[in-house]
Amino acid sequence: MIDINKISDSTIRRLSKYYRTLNELIEKNVETVSSNEIANINSITSAQVRKDLSFFGTFGRRGLGYNTFLLKDNIATILGLKKTWNVGLVGFGNIGHALLQYQEFKKQGFIIKAIFDSDPAKVGQIIEGVVVNPIADSCEISKETQIEIIIIAVPPKNAQSLVDHFISCGIKAFLNFAPTSLKVPENVLVKNENMSIELEALSFFLTNKA
Amino acid sequence: MIDINKISDSTIRRLSKYYRTLNELIEKNVETVSSNEIANINSITSAQVRKDLSFFGTFGRRGLGYNTFLLKDNIATILGLKKTWNVGLVGFGNIGHALLQYQEFKKQGFIIKAIFDSDPAKVGQIIEGVVVNPIADSCEISKETQIEIIIIAVPPKNAQSLVDHFISCGIKAFLNFAPTSLKVPENVLVKNENMSIELEALSFFLTNKA
DNA sequence: AATTGTGAACCTCTTCACAGCT
């Protein structure tokens, strides 16, 4: 068994990229790929690709490279993508709408099974076959629907109390789109999707470049 | 002058977080803050906060901490947020819609000045005071409107050719929401907003946790 | 007494370089 603490966030993030690269190659009917080709596509070094994979096993063949199908399948296992994940969406504003219809999530196996919103005008709506429920019922529905991950897509001021609420319902993993930092107990996972941060990085480089 | 090559991406990303933290503190009328308080809010160490700032100057007072207004202002200067940035949005689907109405961008000074879409049905629409233009006119309009950053919000298969197009129009900075990796010349900046990556990280940890 | 600013120590991640396999 892999010691999860020895694996860096960077490695996991790159594995996601390799996974996407392999999907693209498979779509193009490519059957074999070298670490060097994967590296070039992702603008990194081939040693990095091989080292990342080496934490989890040996998937290639010396002299030949990697079979795209096999490697894709192995990365899917590593990342836990051999199953689908039941996802709950909290906040059905602009971002919530966009996420519901974002095909990439579904493609990777993240299925939005329930939507929650505090606005009575939105409650009851059915979009893409998913009903918008009131927050009041969210614990019960999360359990019934076996929600494993909650996406937070509400204004920043409401985010923390909603996270606290869902933690009390037993949810252990959150993807946070609200531009605020969240406090959670040690056994709960939060990943932040901070869309301004990358724009600010562009701003920094444009401003400070030679 | 700062040597931009000595500043890591991590530092810039954290500066964005400090900036947001300061805005939140200022909203609460907090006038002074210590590196330790900033660190706690962002779940890092105080030494990290001080070290990050030290690359750019000395902004605090020993024994007293930092003035929130002053530090916010200094970080705004560092990140290039003392001006507004003219942004063009390519692709007016679900994500494009959501981004146009995402208040956080406007708040940070990233103003969407033009929208481009290849769909004739969308061209001519006016939303939030911004017109949807055809791609054919995009070079001209980008120049007129002095667009500095282009946000890519189109399906992955169209992303690369659109980036190439806008590079030929003189655009030097892109924020890419399409789930594909883009190739650009060395003097062009691309930052990727890969919304699946964080979900996959959650999937990894949920799958491999003890 | 409190807190910054920072060189030095430490640790982690990346790259090198080559043995080993096909």
Place this chain on the structure above:
DNA sequence: AGCTGTGAAGAGGTTCACAATT
């Protein structure tokens, strides 16, 4: 000959610890 897998070296980022300041 070509390419992987990996220990070791190197680079880079983080934390320590303390002098300096209020």
